[in-house]
Amino acid sequence: xxxxxxxxxxxxxxxxxxxxxxxxxxxxxxxxxxxxxxxxxxxxxxxxxxxxxxxxxxxxxxxxxxxxxxxxxxxxxxxxxxxxxxxxxxxxxxxxxxxxxxxxxxxxxxxxxxxxxxxxxxxxxxxxxxxxxxxxxxxxxxxxxxxxxxxxxxxxxxxxxxxxxxxxxxxxxxxxxxxxxxxxxxxxxxxxxxxxxxxxxxxxxxxxxxxxxxxxxxxxxxxxxxxxxxxxxxxxxxxxxxxxxxxxxxxxxxxxxxxxxxxxxxxxxxxxxxxxxxxxxxxxxxxxxxxxxxxxxxxxxxxxxxxx
Amino acid sequence: xxxxxxxxxxxxxxxxxxxxxxxxxxxxxxxxxxxxxxxxxxxxxxxxxxxxxxxxxxxxxxxxxxxxxxxxxxxxxxxxxxxxxxxxxxxxxxxxxxxxxxxxxxxxxxxxxxxxxxxxxxxxxxxxxxxxxxxxxxxxxxxxxxxxxxxxxxxxxxxxxxxxxxxxxxxxxxxxxxxxxxxxxxxxxxxxxxxxxxxxxxxxxxxxxxxxxxxxxxxxxxxxxxxxxxxxxxxxxxxxxxxxxxxxxxxxxxxxxxxxxxxxxxxxxxxxxxxxxxxxxxxxxxxxxxxxxxxxxxxxxxxxxxxxxxxxxxxxxxxxxxxxxxxxxxxxxxxxxxxxxxxxxxxxxxxxxxxxxxxxxxxxxxxxxxxxxxxxxxxxxxxxxxxxxxxxxxxxxxxxxxxxxxxxxxxxxxxxxxxxxxxxxxxxxx
Numbered sequence: 001x002x003x004x005x006x007x008x009x010x011x012x013x014x015x016x017x018x019x020x021x022x023x024x025x026x027x028x029x030x031x032x033x034x035x036x037x038x039x040x041x042x043x044x045x046x047x048x049x050x051x052x053x054x055x056x057x058x059x060x061x062x063x064x065x066x067x068x069x070x071x072x073x074x075x076x077x078x079x080x081x082x083x084x085x086x087x088x089x090x091x092x093x094x095x096x097x098x099x100x101x102x103x104x105x106x107x108x109x110x111x112x113x114x115x116x117x118x119x120x121x122x123x124x125x126x127x128x129x130x131x132x133x134x135x136x137x138x139x140x141x142x143x144x145x146x147x148x149x150x151x152x153x154x155x156x157x158x159x160x161x162x163x164x165x166x167x168x169x170x171x172x173x174x175x176x177x178x179x180x181x182x183x184x185x186x187x188x189x190x191x192x193x194x195x196x197x198x199x200x201x202x203x204x205x206x207x208x209x210x211x212x213x214x215x216x217x218x219x220x221x222x223x224x225x226x227x228x229x230x231x232x233x234x235x236x237x238x239x240x241x242x243x244x245x246x247x248x249x250x251x252x253x254x255x256x257x258x259x260x261x262x263x264x265x266x267x268x269x270x271x272x273x274x275x276x277x278x279x280x281x282x283x284x285x286x287x288x289x290x291x292x293x294x295x296x297x298x299x300x301x302x303x304x305x306x307x308x
Numbered sequence: 309x310x311x312x313x314x315x316x317x318x319x320x321x322x323x324x325x326x327x328x329x330x331x332x333x334x335x336x337x338x339x340x341x342x343x344x345x346x347x348x349x350x351x352x353x354x355x356x357x358x359x360x361x362x363x364x365x366x367x368x369x370x371x372x373x374x375x376x377x378x379x380x381x382x383x384x385x386x387x388x389x390x391x392x393x394x395x396x397x398x399x400x401x402x403x404x405x406x407x408x409x410x411x412x413x414x415x416x417x418x419x420x421x422x423x424x425x426x427x428x429x430x431x432x433x434x435x436x437x438x439x440x441x442x443x444x445x446x447x448x449x450x451x452x453x454x455x456x457x458x459x460x461x462x463x464x465x466x467x468x469x470x471x472x473x474x475x476x477x478x479x480x481x482x483x484x485x486x487x488x489x490x491x492x493x494x495x496x497x498x499x500x501x502x503x504x505x506x507x508x509x510x511x512x513x514x515x516x517x518x519x520x521x522x523x524x525x526x527x528x529x530x531x532x533x534x535x536x537x538x539x540x541x542x543x544x545x546x547x548x549x550x551x552x553x554x555x556x557x558x559x560x561x562x563x564x565x566x567x568x569x570x571x572x573x574x575x576x577x578x579x580x581x582x583x584x585x586x587x588x589x590x591x592x593x594x595x596x597x598x599x600x601x602x603x604x605x606x607x608x609x610x611x612x613x614x615x616x617x618x619x620x621x622x623x624x625x626x627x628x629x630x631x632x633x634x635x636x637x638x639x640x641x642x643x644x645x646x647x648x649x650x651x652x653x654x655x656x657x658x659x660x661x662x663x664x665x666x667x668x669x670x671x672x673x674x675x676x677x678x679x680x681x682x683x684x685x686x687x688x689x690x691x692x693x694x695x696x697x698x699x700x701x702x703x704x705x706x707x708x709x710x711x712x713x714x715x716x717x718x719x720x721x722x723x724x725x726x727x728x729x730x731x732x733x734x735x736x737x738x
Contacts, residue, residue, distance in 0.1 A: 091623055111625040112509040113579030132627070134509025172509060195512075197503030 002301050007119040007126040010135040011176035019144065019177060025297035026145045026290065032069055033292055042304045043072035048104040049097055050129070053079045056108055058264060058288060059129050059138070063106045066295035072303070075102075094118045103303055107131070125302050133167050138298065139263050140173035142291040144181070146283050147218055149290070150259055154181035160212040160254075161185060162244060163222030163271055164193045164233075170263045171222060175203055188212035189222075189244060192233045209244060213253040220261045221246050221271045237270060247273040251281075259283055309726055310334045312347045316355030316687060320362055321660035322676035331360055333683045336726035341679055353721070355687060359655065362675050363395025363684025363723060364662040368460070368485075368539060368563060368611035369636065371397075371428070374415060375404025380616040380704045382419040382428065385636070388614070388703035389426035390729040392636040393719025395684035396674055397614075398429040398666075401438070401454075402461040408433040408444040410452040417453060425729045426722070427684075429455040429672065434473045434484060440464045443473055450480045455670045458485035460539055463521055465491060470525065474534025481671040483535040483561070488521035488546070489587070498627050500573040500588040508576060510626060513588055515543035522546045526553045529560055537669050538562040540613050542587035544597035550606055561669040563609040566642040567633055567709070569599040575709055581622045581629035582709045585615070599646065603653050608665035612639045616705020634705030638696055640688065642710065644717025648690075655690075662686075687721035694718055702735060 003021075005013055014022075032040055048067050050060050060076065067074040077097075079085065084093060090109075097105060104125040107115045112132035119126040130136040144154070151157065159178055165171045165187055178185050179202040187194065187203045188211070198205050206212050213219065224240060234240050251258065260272075260282045268274045277284060313331040318341060320326075330347075332340040371385035380388075382399075389397045399416060401407030407416070413430050420428035432449035434457045436442045446457055457477060464470040464486070474484050494517045499505050501512025522538060526549060529536040541547065541562050553560045567585060572592045575583045583589055590598075601607040615632025622629050643661075647653040667675030674684055693716045698706035722730040729736055 089620070089623065090625060109625065111627045113626040116579045117623070117625060132509050133511070169509060172507075195506040196501065197506040200503050201507070 002305050007115070008137055008298060008302070009115050009119060009126070009128045011137045011140050011173045011180070016180055019141070019181060022141055022294065022297050022301065023145045023148055025301060026294040027149070029296035029300070030290070030293040032296070033289065038069050039071060040069065041071045042300060043067065043070040046072045046103050046303045047075070047101055048072050048106065048299070049075045049077060049102050050106045051077050051093070051097070052108040052129070053084070053114070054108050054110050054130070058291060059108060062291040063129065063295050066292050066299055070296055070299060070304070072299065090114060090117055091121045094122050098122050098124045104299070127298065130169050132169065134169050135173045136169040137173050138291070138295055139170050140177040142287055142294040143174055143220065143261060144177055145290045145294050146261065146287050147259065150283070151217060154178060154183040157183040157218060158216045159183050159185050159218040159220065160188060160216040161220045161222065162188045162209070162212060162246065164224050164228060165189050165198070165222070166193045166195045167225065167228065168222050174220060175201060179203070186212045186216070190234050193228070209250055210253055213250055216254040216258055218259045218261065219246060219254055223263065223265065223267060224271050241270050245271055245273065246276055248275050248279070251276055257281065261287060264288070311351040311353065312345055313355050313360055313685070313687070314347070314352050316358040316360035318360045318677060319655050319659045320677040321656050321664045323678070324656070326656055331677065331685065333723065333726050336683055338677055338679050338681055338683050341677065357689070357691065358720060359688045359690055361659045361686045361688065362663045362677050364393050364640070364686045365396040365666040365675055366394045366612050366614070366636065366639070367398040367609060367666040367670055369397045369399055369614040370402070370616070370632070371399045372616060373403060373419060374412065378618050379621070382416065383423040384702060384704050385614070385616070386420060386423040386425040386428065387735050388636040388701065390722045390735055391702045391733060392638070393640045393686045393688065393722050394426055394636060395686060395722055395724045396427040396429060398431050398455055398670060400458060400460045401431050401433045406433050406438045407431065407449070407454070408436050408438065410448050413449060413452040413454060425724065425735065427724055429670070431456045431458050431485065433457060434459045434464055435469060438462055440466055440469055443469070443476060446473070446477055446482070447480070450482050454482070455672055456483045456485050456537065458487065458539065460485060460487045463487050463489040463491060467524060467528065471528050471532060474528055474532040474536060478532070478534050483537045483669060483671070485537045485539050486521065486525045487539050488518045488525065490517045490520045493517040493520065498584065499576050500590045502573060502591050504573045504576055508579070510576070515545050515590065515594065518543055518587055519545040519549060522549045526558055526560055530556070530558045536560045540565055540568065540587055540611070541598060541601070541607055542568045542590050543594045547597045547601045547606065550601065554606065561609065562607045563611040564598050564602050564607045565611060565613045566635060566639045569595060569602055570642055570646050571595070571709060579626045580709060581624065581626055582633065582707045584626060584629050584631055585633050586631035599651065602661060603647060603651055603657070605657065608661065609669055610639065610643055610661040611666070612636050616703050617707050618704065619706065622707045632707065633709065634701065634703050634707045636703060637701050638708060638710050638715070641694070641715035641718045644688065644690065645715040649716055683723055683726040685721070685723035686719055688717060689720045690717050692716065692718045692720070
């Protein structure tokens with residue numbers, strides 16, 4: 001069994017069974033990363049490219065290593081050093097890569113829907129590595145793998161996602177995936193950073209950290225971009241941190257063993273106190289490892305099975 | 309040239325006429341209306357089962373020339389208009405250079421005359437360079453032949469400039485067409501703000517960005533007594549404000565587009581950039597309110613806001629792609645299907661939205677079938693069902709979210725000044 005669609009563009013397209021399959025496969029892949037010789041021949045002869053229109057450390061590296069651990073040939077393109085600066089359209093860039101024989105393109109773009117545009121025009125498979133404020137499905141999958149690993153499942157869990165929801169693709173993907181798997185998702189942040197319609201998506205919305213944290217089994221903190229303050233979304237970073245920052249004090253409101261997660265990179269002392277970031281409940285480093293595993297799983301399911 | 313249109317149902321809202329009659333056209337005029345006109349030796353067209361209406365007027369199109377010839381020219385835009393059943397179109401002035409001087413007005417008039425199809429009425433800008441700062445030479449533009457002034461595409465942000473334009477233009481029969489948008493509230497938005505903008509992660513534009521300007525301009529019309537026409541109304545709130553204006557006795561006219569009475573913001577799902585338009589496709593309750601206002605006549609004009617774009621422009625990331633829908637060749641069937649077939653609107657009211665409504669808003673002598681008047685005629689086959697295919701558009705702009713959909717009620721003949729410019733969907737070249 002593989003995945004239904006040619007591409008992975010958002011969490012909405014995945015069935016619960018497909019999500020389970022990805023997470024299960026990710027778990028198996030994790031054993032490869034822990035080996036001394038981290039290489040299997042599964043994707044030998046397959047070619048993939050990471051096409052990043054935005055800076056990224058962990059997502060790009062994670063995809064690159066996932067491909068390499070499985071013997072795929074991986075090419076990285078950052079648009080600042082490509083024909084994109086010469087004004088090439090995304091469709092033409094994609095076509096060029098396809099004609100060179102690429103089997104799969106991972107795209108990161110600052111505009112929502114860019115992966116859809118690419119997917120519509122290419123025969124090669126496309127994975128959305130984060131598009132604007134839309135979705136970041138592989139981040140949600142690695143977060144879900146982390147949760148499942150620790151808590152065994154999702155049904156009935158209270159998960160609080162806290163911070164700048166309006167501009168967060170991580171929040172949208174997690175919301176979609178977690179609700180589909182039966183979790184109860186609470187969204188919390190200042191009203192200026194909460195978009196309309198979240199209740200219709202099945203979330204519970206609150207402006208109170210206390211309400212969001214109380215009894216939560218998982219807390220996901222989101223990175224607050226410094227430019228949001230300049231755009232007038234909240235008065236000062238100091239006030240934001242005081243009201244919506246997670247620290248060892250308010251973390252006590254949550255379940256005793258509540259998992260603390262963050263997609264990174266973190267603003268230490270802003271949305272997350274250093275103490276909490278480094279505490280035993282924090283899974284921030286675990287998330288990074290699972291990021292490679294889950295991406296290996298996806299590459300395997302999307303590229304590895306056909307014709308074998 | 310002389311001929312008789314035989315056996316169709318004549319629908320003329322100005323005369324309140326809805327009757328099976330023959331129409332005798334001679335030398336560019338309506339020579340006679342009557343039953344069983346004798347047609348000895350004169351060419352006759354059998355229009356049994358068809359509707360014969362005054363030539364439709366679209367008071368809001370973008371023909372892109374000068375400056376945007378890659379997207380449309382006056383010649384191709386006129387072909388699209390004729391094919392879509394429009395005898396007259398009013399061309400918005402946001403060209404490059406924009407229509408803020410007589411020279412560009414002359415250019416448009418001469419290009420339109422050369423095209424020799426639908427009539428083009430130029431619209432001039434409100435402000436010099438469409439910058440919203442100083443009034444354009446409104447008097448000279450009017451004398452050169454503009455029928456209205458508008459900075460369409462951009463709002464006039466300064467209330468003072470808008471006030472003066474409404475005041476100054478009072479000495480001419482020249483309405484001020486307002487593109488209602490508060491840019492500070494739009495703030496880079498690319499679709500309607502709501503559930504779908506959240507799901508799609510696209511920056512939203514609240515309806516209030518339109519409504520704030522709608523009420524501002526209504527109040528400025530009250531202050532000045534100027535002739536205000538509100539372009540492309542798209543929200544329920546704007547409809548309520550129009551109703552307020554009416555109850556207060558403030559003279560304001562308004563228009564709506566076929567896409568705003570049919571399509572909701574859910575269409576943006578999938579990031580098809582042909583759904584990107586300004587104002588954006590709105591929520592279902594807005595679409596319903598605007599549709600009802602059109603049916604009721606609170607919004608007396610239907611316009612296409614025809615905004616053609618080349619494929620390259622639209623094949624971009626959603627946020628980057630330009631706004632606009634190529635609408636001339638789908639407006640009549642979309643509206644017939646939506647308003648008459650599904651909405652139960654009367655045929656007279658339907659025709660009025662495309663004829664007397666815009667003719668009155670612009671103050672132009674078209675839009676009726678009076679004997680002795682200009683022979684502008686639109687013939688509709690109310691039963692014809694056809695699939696929209698952008699490949700067959702005469703317009704250069706194939707950017708339509710309606711491609712592939714089936715609609716009922718297509719124009720089958722367009723007559724301008726007595727000349728048959730379109731028959732059975734095909735342009736008749738001169």
